[in-house]
Amino acid sequence: MTLEIESLAYGGRGVARDEGFVVFVAGALPGDRVRAEVTKSKRNHAEARTVELIEAGPDRIPDRCDHGGEPCPGAPWQGLAYEQQLHHKSEQVMDSLRRLGGLTGFELDPIEPAVEQWRYRNKLEYSFGERDGEIMLGFHARGRWDEVVDAKDCMLASEANNHARNAVRAWAHDQGLPAYDPADGRGVLRNLVVREGARTGQLQTRLVTSAAEIPKPPVDLHTIIEGPGGSTDGPTGVLGAELLEEELCGLRFAISHRAFFQTNTAMAERLYAIAAEFASLSGSERVFDLFCGIGTLGLSLAGDAGEVWGVELVGEAVGDAEENARRNEIDNAHFIAGDARKEIAPMLAEAGPPDVVVLDPPRAGLSKKVVRRVIECDAPRIVYVSCNPTTLAPNAAQLVEAGYGLTRVKPVDMFPQTPHIECVALLEKAP
Numbered sequence: 303m304t305l306e307i308e309s310l311a312y313g314g315r316g317v318a319r320d321e322g323f324v325v326f327v328a329g330a331l332p333g334d335r336v337r338a339e340v341t342k343s344k345r346n347h348a349e350a351r352t353v354e355l356i357e358a359g360p361d362r363i364p365d366r367c368d369h370g371g372e373p374c375p376g377a378p379w380q381g382l383a384y385e386q387q388l389h390h391k392s393e394q395v396m397d398s399l400r401r402l403g404g405l406t407g408f409e410l411d412p413i414e415p416a417v418e419q420w421r422y423r424n425k426l427e428y429s430f431g432e433r434d435g436e437i438m439l440g441f442h443a444r445g446r447w448d449e450v451v452d453a454k455d456c457m458l459a460s461e462a463n464n465h466a467r468n469a470v471r472a473w474a475h476d477q478g479l480p481a482y483d484p485a486d487g488r489g490v491l492r493n494l495v496v497r498e499g500a501r502t503g504q505l506q507t508r509l510v511t512s513a514a515e516i517p518k519p520p521v522d523l524h525t526i527i528e529g530p531g532g533s534t535d536g537p538t539g540v541l542g543a544e545l546l547e548e549e550l551c552g553l554r555f556a557i558s559h560r561a562f563f564q565t566n567t568a569m570a571e572r573l574y575a576i577a578a579e580f581a582s583l584s585g586s587e588r589v590f591d592l593f594c595g596i597g598t599l600g601l602s603l604a605g606d607a608g609e610v611w612g613v614e615l616v617g618e619a620v621g622d623a624e625e626n627a628r629r630n631e632i633d634n635a636h637f638i639a640g641d642a643r644k645e646i647a648p649m650l651a652e653a654g655p656p657d658v659v660v661l662d663p664p665r666a667g668l669s670k671k672v673v674r675r676v677i678e679c680d681a682p683r684i685v686y687v688s689c690n691p692t693t694l695a696p697n698a699a700q701l702v703e704a705g706y707g708l709t710r711v712k713p714v715d716m717f718p719q720t721p722h723i724e725c726v727a728l729l730e731k732a733p
């Protein structure tokens with residue numbers, strides 16, 4: 303189809319309309335005229351991906367990151383000027399809270415812009431593929447699980463990260479190892495994950511392969527995955543450094559490869575500073591840190607709190623959180639491994655009611671049941687760090703129904719050149 307793009311939808315795709323029929327087009331921005339391939343079609347709308355940019359919209363700026371002529375799949379908004387990216391993100395936070403949550407009367411603070419607009423990611427996951435018998439190591443082309451574009455200098459990654467990826471590709475080429483082909487389950491090389499301590503300069507490389515015997519790879523960790531599936535998580539052998547270290551908020555953290563860590567180090571620090579401002583601790587409060595990962599947020603608040611209690615599902619992350627408390631000589635933090643759905647109630651019984659709950663769930667947000675567990679904590683303040691305003695909205699609405707007021711929301715741009723939006727929301731109980 304040839305389409306004219308009118309606006310941007312939540313999630314970042316361009317929107318084209320034709321007599322009431324709506325097409326969401328990946329890789330297209332407002333004002334663009336594109337040739338697009340329909341990937342899914344329903345009665346009133348379709349999904350499509352851009353095949354050719356016939357005419358760029360008047361506001362489009364030139365791409366800075368491409369891989370052999372393919373625009374970088376990790377930077378779908380790079381054609382939008384940065385000010386426009388920030389504007390759209392703020393609008394989408396406001397729109398989600400109003401439209402999906404029916405929420406009004408809160409203050410929407412100006413969006414916190416990113417410290418760095420490029421080379422800000424401290425973690426990238428690359429995929430192996432082949433073209434004309436040559437090994438490729440880069441990203442899946444937009445909307446294509448079967449095609450990998452080779453990355454030589456990804457502008458979202460640091461130079462050290464790019465160098466590490468290129469060195470592993472050169473090794474794979476020299477060894478003549480084939481890429482894993484998900485279509486027939488043959489081949490060997492699946493993914494490479496490169497993580498970096500932006501402040502410590504440490505780099506961690508993890509190769510993911512099929513179960514085939516291979517020569518010792520030049521990486522820190524080697525994960526073997528048998529059978530199909532796109533996950534990079536599996537049994538992992540240690541060949542080099544096991545833990546990665548990073549500095550944040552004046553503390554030093556150890557990170558296991560299975561544990562979550564904020565992908566933009568400089569902006570994680572800004573995000574936590576905003577959460578701390580909203581928490582407004584005076585030194586004596588009991589703080590619950592739900593979905594605490596390796597404890598970064600809770601430990602960064604511990605110096606201004608009476609005590610911190612964290613809950614996290616991934617066992618290795620909880621081990622890291624405990625180790626991180628020890629390393630930083632923080633002795634007022636406790637961490638519990640388990641599902642927040644089950645662990646909040648016993649933690650409440652053991653610790654007593656919190657003065658502040660901070661929570662930072664995955665994109666899916668909280669189930670209604672977990673929101674009920676949070677309500678039972680009866681904290682005067684809840685600081686909700688959200689990476690998805692469309693799930694924050696119904697969660698916040700449920701909290702408002704239970705007697706909280708949504709007072710402040712501040713969007714934070716953790717991921718320039720992408721449509722991903724982070725924000726911090728403050729919910730307070732009327733005194």
Ligand SMILES: C[S@@+](CC[C@H](N)C(=O)[O-])C[C@H]1O[C@@H](n2cnc3c(N)ncnc32)[C@H](O)[C@@H]1O
Nearest residue numbers: 562564593594595614615616641642662663664
């Ligand atoms: C967005 S991360 C935030 C982590 C941490 N607050 C930080 O800033 O690094 C969400 C965390 O929730 C954890 N998680 C996911 N589902 C969970 C559940 N049902 N119960 C407890 N933790 C969960 C994930 O493992 C991850 O560490």
